[in-house]
Amino acid sequence: MLTWASAQLQPARVVDPGVGSARFLVAAGRQFPDADLVGIELDPLAAILARGHLAATGLAARAIVNVGDYREATLPPIDGRTLYLGNPPYVRHHLLGQQWKRWLVSTARKHGLEASQLAGLHVHFFLATAEYARSGDVGAFITAAEWLDVNYGRLVRELLLEVLGARTIHVIEPAAMPFPGTATTAVITGFEVGARPKSIGLRRVAALDDLDSLEAEWDVRRERLEAAHRWTPLTRAAPEKREGFVELGELCRVHRGQVTGANRVWIAGLHSADLPTSVLFHSVTKARELFAAGGLLTDPASLRQVVDLPVDLDRFNREDRHRIDRFLKLAKSLGADSGFIARNRKAWWSVGLRDPAPILATYMARRPPVFVRNLAAARHINIAHGLYPREPLGEPALRALAEFLSRSTTIFQGRTYAGGLTKFEPREMERLLVPRAAELLASGLSPEVLV
Numbered sequence: 138m139l140t141w142a143s144a145q146l147q148p149a150r151v152v153d154p155g156v157g158s159a160r161f162l163v164a165a166g167r168q169f170p171d172a173d174l175v176g177i178e179l180d181p182l183a184a185i186l187a188r189g190h191l192a193a194t195g196l197a198a199r200a201i202v203n204v205g206d207y208r209e210a211t212l213p214p215i216d217g218r219t220l221y222l223g224n225p226p227y228v229r230h231h232l233l234g235q236q237w238k239r240w241l242v243s244t245a246r247k248h249g250l251e252a253s254q255l256a257g258l259h260v261h262f263f264l265a266t267a268e269y270a271r272s273g274d275v276g277a278f279i280t281a282a283e284w285l286d287v288n289y290g291r292l293v294r295e296l297l298l299e300v301l302g303a304r305t306i307h308v309i310e311p312a313a314m315p316f317p318g319t320a321t322t323a324v325i326t327g328f329e330v331g332a333r334p335k336s337i338g339l340r341r342v343a344a345l346d347d348l349d350s351l352e353a354e355w356d357v358r359r360e361r362l363e364a365a366h367r368w369t370p371l372t373r374a375a376p377e378k379r380e381g382f383v384e385l386g387e388l389c390r391v392h393r394g395q396v397t398g399a400n401r402v403w404i405a406g407l408h409s410a411d412l413p414t415s416v417l418f419h420s421v422t423k424a425r426e427l428f429a430a431g432g433l434l435t436d437p438a439s440l441r442q443v444v445d446l447p448v449d450l451d452r453f454n455r456e457d458r459h460r461i462d463r464f465l466k467l468a469k470s471l472g473a474d475s476g477f478i479a480r481n482r483k484a485w486w487s488v489g490l491r492d493p494a495p496i497l498a499t500y501m502a503r504r505p506p507v508f509v510r511n512l513a514a515a516r517h518i519n520i521a522h523g524l525y526p527r528e529p530l531g532e533p534a535l536r537a538l539a540e541f542l543s544r545s546t547t548i549f550q551g552r553t554y555a556g557g558l559t560k561f562e563p564r565e566m567e568r569l570l571v572p573r574a575a576e577l578l579a580s581g582l583s584p585e586v587l588v
């Protein structure tokens with residue numbers, strides 16, 4: 138952790154929250170001969186050990202160990218950057234007092250974030266660090282790994298993305314015994330306050346020796362971490378990671394199409410013939426439309442239309458509004474306002490189709506998915522996924538990407554259900570491997586060569 142930190146900064150001060158016997162702070166004092174050393178420790182006996190350790194190693198003159206709660210610490214402003222380093226305590230929420238749970242919720246709210254009362258003490262330490270740290274400060278903490286995935290860990294995940302500026306996350310497998318005597322997964326998080334890196338370095342290590350200087354194994358875009366409810370899956374390499382390839386999620390977001398809640402109402406037909414054309418959108422509503430497209434969807438007229446009304450209906454002129462009202466009366470009589478989906482929309486009448494996706498994909502069939510370049514600018518409902526490039530891709534790259542995916546994706550990569558039905562959730566589709574750069578796709582390399 139110190140090797141990693143020294144590649145990031147020369148700190149004017151090192152703060153170790155929950156300093157214990159000061160093994161981290163002593164190592165930091167050796168690594169940074171000019172830094173002030175600050176330990177904060179709740180347990181007075183541990184604080185005496187820390188002071189003794191610092192004195193015995195000749196570091197006492199620039200060290201201070203305060204007895205107190207880290208969440209109430211006062212850290213005077215200094216000239217220069219601070220490194221927050223340590224091994225915050227692992228205490229489950231049952232043992233934390235009500236006043237601290239309230240502190241967690243109200244302090245998180247100041248950052249515009251929500252906190253769960255089930256959060257363990259290490260979550261409190263991340264939040265306190267976000268309170269004290271200034272832009273440019275750096276942190277390296279080793280903690281238990283649950284916050285990567287559990288609901289109460291969301292606060293840490295959001296703090297790391299929005300406030301603390303995560304740069305690297307290393308998950309240590311339980312077999313490596315990161316906390317001696319306890320078979321648990323640990324995670325080392327390196328952050329730089331105020332940084333918003335495009336991607337964050339991730340790695341899993343099976344043995345402590347493999348940690349080296351915390352070099353990440355691969356980079357994952359921050360948008361993927363923002364979208365994921367659990368981070369552990371992103372720390373696992375796709376099984377057949379290949380040189381020069383990245384996960385599709387690095388190039389594109391994958392979104393399932395909108396659920397209408399009542400296709401017989403919202404897919405246009407005779408019952409909607411009277412509606413203004415501005416509320417009708419050619420859409421892929423059946424997987425077979427994509428299977429039949431031969432890789433390129435060119436003719437919107439071959440598709441059915443979906444009725445997608447805006448939330449605000451006052452923008453229509455009287456005549457159009459009249460037609461819409463008539464249609465909505467019919468829709469209501471068919472129960473279109475009362476289903477679960479309709480009741481959970483902003484307005485029950487507004488399906489809210491996504492923008493046309495440059496590439497559309499099937500995701501559930503007894504055969505591998507097909508990926509189709511959507512030249513028809515068709516919308517899609519929930520029988521398809523849409524691939525939205527994170528950065529603009531030129532036409533040759535889009536076509537090569539779609540073709541590459543169609544040729545290389547097998548049913549074995551999705552989840553197979555009884556009867557051979559294979560399904561790809563959007564996050565699973567984002568894990569498919571594709572050639573690294575759009576340029577590679579655009580360079581004229583034929584997809585056959587790449588497969």
Ligand SMILES: C[S@@+](CC[C@H](N)C(=O)[O-])C[C@H]1O[C@@H](n2cnc3c(N)ncnc32)[C@H](O)[C@@H]1O
Binds near residue numbers: 180205206
């Ligand atoms: C996991 S130990 C780490 C000790 C030391 N850094 C090490 O790695 O050996 C956590 C330390 O935090 C202290 N601690 C617990 N709650 C605290 C709090 N609210 N504020 C400050 N220190 C606390 C504990 O007494 C313990 O010494």
